[in-house]
Amino acid sequence: MDFLMSGLAACGACLFTNPLEVVKTRMQLQGELQAPGTYQRHYRNVFHAFITIGKVDGLAALQKGLAPALLYQFLMNGIRLGTYGLAEAGGHLHTAEGTLSQPRSAAAGALAGVMGAYLGSPIYMVKTHLQAQAASEIAVGHQYKHQGMFQALSEIGQKHGLVGLWRGALGGLPRVIIGSSTQLCTFSSTKDFITQWEIFPPQSWKVALVAAMVSGIAVVLAMTPFDVVSTRLYNQPTDARGKGLMYRGMLDALLQTARTEGIFGMYKGIGASYFRLGPHTILSLFFWDRLRTLYYTYTK
Template structure:
């Protein structure tokens, strides 16, 4: 019975994240392009194809067509389902086991941070191959507005086949170290802030206990915190996933996470880590709100369904 409950927790988290991903994927495309623009070049020494979020949306739609704003949607949804299914499901299971509470059974912020980080690591590892192919497809553009390394595959299936045939099974997890650090930091910030904020908002009794407004306000707070904490790791992750590699799988630009951090700081300065911050916020905040509110509502609906079934039996 507990195994079935765990599977349901994973599925509820994955479905909620997919719902959010459908809406925010165009901003993911914009964010990816802006993070790759001017790679390892000082400001003023590269062509600016994308000035800001709105200009990027206009440029992509005008040059590559409106549908280009949904590039990488298929692997993005797979990534959302598997990564966030495991991440949100694992966090909720830890919460159900009481591992995010103190001895007085109240929410422990440090324990929530640790649980969020652990669940983020698990989710990042599972979703890494989908995130890599998603990044490849979203960076692919007409030459006049292309940024970063341009990969030849134009679909998720071709991407997986190309990577597997060239670098083998483990090649699908290239860049996973960056993904783990990215999602670990983001998950720790997001879930701990959301859980703590929601508990506090519920305790004020401004809204009814099961009102969706509790989750909405908590998720807005969470979205702001996670954008601030995760963006530098997001930039590094995008760069590592998208860089070209030689026949042995060695990256052309970066040897690993630490090397990438050092080179970005040395060549692009501190603000290089916040490239694409605008679209990142515009994507992460709504995505956090949508996924966490949907997750919260789906769990409430599921709990009501369980109670009703129990009463009928």
């Protein structure tokens, strides 16, 4: 039941935040491996990107990749939050004195995130391809010509086999390890702190909301550089064997991006990441916490 509640909570959040994911993906691919000032900026900021995409690609384009995004969120966060929830409910994250152990919480969050992200990696790759697809006048990054999620998965599988479906999976794991451990550790720690200080009444929805807001800020700051290169690893063109033509892996992508685009290149799309990751983290963790609280309250 923990896995089902976690997956549903993440899908609920994804419905609201997917347009921001589309904007984030395109801003991260804009000016890829080009020095600042040498390329045309189709998207100047988050709000300009929304207007541009809606005007050129149509309003429906703001929900591009929604199907794989929902499926990925259900798989990834169902496993991630469900596993972490079971560890928390089993008392494995607390010391003998009953206080939350930061190292255990961070390790559990990272491990749970790796499991979910690796299994859902093919869906995430297709989501990235679909969200990057745009009209030629505002296109950024490599342009795949997929017609939908199932067609994309089938085409990649036929061309490059099972290995091709998991291209970029290992390179994307640092993003998930850092993001997941930061998110769940800060959420649990903040929630524990608020509860101990009795800032709000016991079981109040405000406890989960404030903890999720703090967690969202921490995640964006820690994860954005790895999110940028992960998007590029998944979206890069490939040769006939399915090998990436631009990057050899996560480290190579980080070095190339930093060398050609500078430190600000590592944080491309951070505004979109904040507006997307912040609300998504808040909504998914809040829904997850509320569903678990209600379930365990009424099944005792």
